[in-house]
Structures are given as C-alpha cells and as structure tokens.
Amino acid sequence: MTREEDRPSFFSKTIEGEATPIDHVDHPDLTLMFSSLEGDLAPDVRSALAAHLATCTTCHARYRELERRLQDAAEAHDARARVPSFDAYVHEQSGTRTTMSEWIRSLLEPRPYVLVAASAAALALVLAVAIPLVRGPSLRTSGQIELLNNRISDLQSQLISLADLNHGIPNQSSVGNALVVSDLTRLDWERPAPYAVQPGDNWEGIAERELGDADLWPLVWLLNRDIGTPDVAPPVGATLELPTPRSSP
C-alpha cells in the first residue's frame, strides 16, 4: 500500500465513527450471547446484538471470552469423538465383527462345547466361593480361593501392562475434562440465585460444589466479573450470582 492509502480515508474515518463506543444502558445477557454463538438468533435480533457488541467494549470482551471457551469445548468434544469405543476397537481388531456381543457370540456359536465348559467353570467358581462362605473355609478351599485371587491379580496386571504399552488401546484419560454445550444448557443463566462467598472459596471450587462442574468456573466469573478478577478468589462475604438448575420439561 502507498503512503496515500495509509492516510485514513473518508470511509475508514466514517466507519470508525460509526463503531465508536456507546454508553449503553441495557446489556445483553449471557443466554442471548450463547444463542448468538450457536447461530440460533433471528436475523434482526442477531444484527441488533452485533450492533451492541460493536459499540460496547465490556460486552464485546465478554462475548469473545465465551466464543473462545466454546471453541475450546468444541475442539475437546471433537477429540473425544475421535476416540473409538470398545465396540469399534473390537471391530478393528477382529476385522469383521461389529460389536463386543457379536464377537463373543461368534466364539460360542460354532463351538457348543465351549458354552458347556464355560457354564461348568462358572458353576465351579460359584461353588468355590459359596461353600466356604456357608461352611467356613477349609484348608483346601482356602487354597483354591487364593489361587483364584492370584489368577485375577495376574489378569489385572496383564491388562495394565497392555494399557501401559498402548497396544492399540486408546488412552481416554488423555482427552481431559472440558466444558460442553450440554453443561451450559442444563443451567438457567437468566434466573441466577445469590451465593455468599465462604472462607476458602475460589472460582473453581464454587463452580464444582454449587454447579457440579469445576470447568464452569470461567462462566461463573464472567457472570460476576464486577466482583473481582479471575486469578484472585472472590472476597469472603461477597454475594455472587450463580445459575440455577434448569427444571426438566
């Protein structure tokens, strides 16, 4: 661009004047912002909200924060969706079976003796556990129980080893907890209830205890941003506004 083009034109100056901040009396609530971010608003309402946000620095900053939170939640949700279920894992491993139940059935159907043997083993296991409980454990049954316990421990160890070695088993815990839209809509943000800050409270703790989800703390703070900053716990005795559980239809 040339130096002449760098000079503010009539158009850029006029547009800048159009978007100059306005001292608004009324401000949109969080529900309206959520609806806008989800694309649920009628065009005239959406444009009126856009006009407000373009001229209200406070609401615009709040809107951007919500937008970022929802984007983070959506990305986490997508990552979660990419983790295959156990059925999908079985399908992948077996190549042809679609569900775990089909996989088990496929093992049993062509081999009825397997079913008989499995039933007998299950009966023996029940007796091995039940008899000592009823009659008191003899030395022999105690030994059998110990063998069974050892066997179970071995199997658990093998499973843990498989998971540690990441033998194709996805590590779902790596996805982490994140805010999802359903967390937001189960709460009524338009009719908040007062909450008096207790000693030892912080934003995350309040969200976890009162709303059941610590990930909601940024929204709790946004709703009460006049009380303090997100990096400092709200002062004891301050009255916060917290969303209330939405009654089911």
Add this chain to the structure above:
Amino acid sequence: MSSSPLREDRLALWDRLVRGEPVALEDCGELVTQVSHDASPEERAGSILLLGSIRIAAEANRATRRNLRAALRYWFSHTGTKDRPPKLLPRSLSDAGLEQLVGLYLSWPEAMESVGGNPKDYTALKRLESALRARCADEWRERFGSTPPDELLERR
C-alpha cells in the same frame, strides 16, 4: 460516549451488509430522514455512507458487491480494541458479522479472502472507493441539498 439509538439502528444494517444479506433501501431511508440538517458531520456522513453502500449492494454487479463486503469488513475490523486470535483463518469468517470482525484488524488480502475474492487484487479497494464516493456525493446533494464534504469530491 453518548447514547445513540440512530447509530445503533444503522449498525444493525451495517451488520447485514457485512454478512451479505439484502437490506431494503426504505429501512435506511427512514434513518437518513431522521438525521436533521443540523446533525453533526459524523452523523450525516454515517447515514450517507450507509445509504450509498445499500445502493451499491442492491444495484451494482456481483464483483462490486463482493468488493463492498470486503471493504466493509476491512474498515470495521480496524475499529475497537485489537483482539485477534493467533490462528485466524480468513475463510472461517465467511459468515462473520460485526461482533466477530471488530478488533480483528484484517489486512486487505484477508478481507478479500473472507468473501471469496482474489486476495491479490489490491486495486479492488480503490475501485470500490471511487464508486462509493460518487454514490455518496449524489446522495448527499439529494438528501441534504448542500455541497458534499471535500473528501467526497476530491477525486471525482
């Protein structure tokens, strides 16, 4: 800062233009009519620029309409406090309104890309400004019956 319901109404129409949605000339005509002759130069400029933009959006060819959207996005993105995501993808802004554009400080190629135009067409802004300047000058004379500001006349 002061309350300005007329400006808010205009901004709602600006938002629709930025999104590429049709705006009826009558909607803006009423707003301009409410701007009295003794209104501030900024108020009159805002009304006339909106009127000129709506006329172009309604009557110009497809390329000019696209350039208008890009220009409006470019200008509005340069208002407000700068708040730009580190990984901004212009293509993701195809449906963006004012609430998303304000503070982004888009470059002209980014603004063009966001409306599906050629990001390397640097002369598009010049052409659009020329067309818009002519429209606004005519509207100014017709609505206010006075000579338009020099900035609207200087390159005609």
